[in-house]
Amino acid sequence: MIDRAFDLLLIGGMLGLAVQVVASRALFRSVVLFIALGLLMAVVWARLAAPDLALAEAAIGAGLTGALLLAAYRALQPAGEAGDAEPAALPRRWALVAAVLSGALVAAIGWAVLGLEPPAASAGREALARLGESGVKSPITAVLLSFRAVDTLAEVVVLFAAFLGARVVAEPLGRAGPGPRPDPAGGEPVLMPLLLRVTVPMGVLVAGYLLWSGGHQPGGAFQAGAVLAALGVLLRLTGRLQPVAETSPAERLALVGGIVLFSAIGLAGAGMASAVLAYPEGWAYTLILLIETGLTLAIALPLTLLFSGSAGLRWRGR
Amino acid sequence: MTVAEWLSVGALALGAAFFFTGTVGLLRFPGTFARLHALTKADNLGLGCVALGLALQADSAWVAAKLALVWGVALVAATVSAHLIARYTLRERGGTGRAPP
Numbered sequence A: 001m002i003d004r005a006f007d008l009l010l011i012g013g014m015l016g017l018a019v020q021v022v023a024s025r026a027l028f029r030s031v032v033l034f035i036a037l038g039l040l041m042a043v044v045w046a047r048l049a050a051p052d053l054a055l056a057e058a059a060i061g062a063g064l065t066g067a068l069l070l071a072a073y074r075a076l077q078p079a080g081e082a083g084d085a086e087p088a089a090l091p092r093r094w095a096l097v098a099a100v101l102s103g104a105l106v107a108a109i110g111w112a113v114l115g116l117e118p119p120a121a122s123a124g125r126e127a128l129a130r131l132g133e134s135g136v137k138s139p140i141t142a143v144l145l146s147f148r149a150v151d152t153l154a155e156v157v158v159l160f161a162a163f164l165g166a167r168v169v170a171e172p173l174g175r176a177g178p179g180p181r182p183d184p185a186g187g188e189p190v191l192m193p194l195l196l197r198v199t200v201p202m203g204v205l206v207a208g209y210l211l212w213s214g215g216h217q218p219g220g221a222f223q224a225g226a227v228l229a230a231l232g233v234l235l236r237l238t239g240r241l242q243p244v245a246e247t248s249p250a251e252r253l254a255l256v257g258g259i260v261l262f263s264a265i266g267l268a269g270a271g272m273a274s275a276v277l278a279y280p281e282g283w284a285y286t287l288i289l290l291i292e293t294g295l296t297l298a299i300a301l302p303l304t305l306l307f308s309g310s311a312g313l314r315w316r317g318r
Numbered sequence B: 001m002t003v004a005e006w007l008s009v010g011a012l013a014l015g016a017a018f019f020f021t022g023t024v025g026l027l028r029f030p031g032t033f034a035r036l037h038a039l040t041k042a043d044n045l046g047l048g049c050v051a052l053g054l055a056l057q058a059d060s061a062w063v064a065a066k067l068a069l070v071w072g073v074a075l076v077a078a079t080v081s082a083h084l085i086a087r088y089t090l091r092e093r094g095g096t097g098r099a100p101p
Helices: A002-023 A027-047 A051-078 A090-115 A121-128 A139-147 A149-169 A191-213 A221-237 A249-272 A284-308 B003-028 B032-057 B061-092
Strands: A241-244 A311-317
Touching: A002 A139, A027 A051, A051 A221, A051 A284, A121 A139, A139 A149, A139 A284, A149 A249, A191 A221, A191 A284, A191 B061, A221 A241, A221 A284, A241 A249, A241 A284, A249 A284, A284 A311, B003 B032, B032 B061
Parallel strands: none
Antiparallel strands: A241 A311
8 A cells, every 4th residue: 555655656756757857948957857857766666676777777877867967068058158047948849859759759669569469488587597507696697797798798888989979079178077177275165075085985895895796686887887987076076086188098998998808708708618708617707707897997987087078087186 | 562663653753754844944945045954954863763763673783783874974965065055155145255164
């Protein structure tokens, strides 16, 4: 009874927020409501007993996407105007075209899904039944890095391609990213150094724990990468990390290292194990942990750099 | 029900009341400072009461410690964000002459 009421409240909240995100006249309001929508979405995933998705949604969907949207909002503001000037909105007729097209797409997909026969043997049950073959105890990690490793590899490549695309079209450094760079040497809120002293070590610890726990419980490279990226955003906003126009060799290594490592181990699987992207007998857990470590960096760094709007970052303590 | 359960229900109800009044204050109070004042009560006391109520029902001391940690981390986040918002608002109104932060 109370569960049903809670679910109805969630659904109502999601729908109400979604309508307001689209219909709101002020872009800033839309962005803030979209972040709230992401947080509610995380609660929905938790209610559906999908803690992996809930973690990823809260960290990436609400947290980092929100930060990216706010940075984009600022970059859209007309140059030279201070503070609260609203960026020019999309003309109404184009908004109408986009709304009709996406509405038609949703209706078509919904129609197709409703017409599907429920499969007799779902892939999920088979994956659960053969969990022992994967080398890890968490079914999610088994699917992501063993049964459907090719999807995960493609996802990280997409993230890298998005970063490259953003660099290609990037505006000059001054306009991109989160606004005037605060100088850590002076005029900083008194609580900020204290917060960083607590948050940064704790965040690194949490990221490491999430990465390690992916082997046997919810967690893994995506969640750990998102936490590291959030720390990057925090350090960039407080001026500890300053944007620069060149990518250092270490950053290049982190950007492509995970993809190269994943591909190399996957290709080696053709000779050493049964197939491409298969792991040799007995090595699965070690290799998966190694790949996930590389992927964590390959996820965290592009996200931070996308937020920063720069090609690289340099440490500048105080 | 046992005494612990009654205490737990009381703490949860008190927490809910704090959140309710905090939300009403956030929506109805005029000005940033008054709203911050309302919000921080809900965040700090309300969440503290809810965490206490849940800790009383927890199976082990370990779970209760985790709830206490959640409260502590939320306190730090609420303190810093309230400080930053208040500081920004003060500067917006030309209050920068008043002391270093």
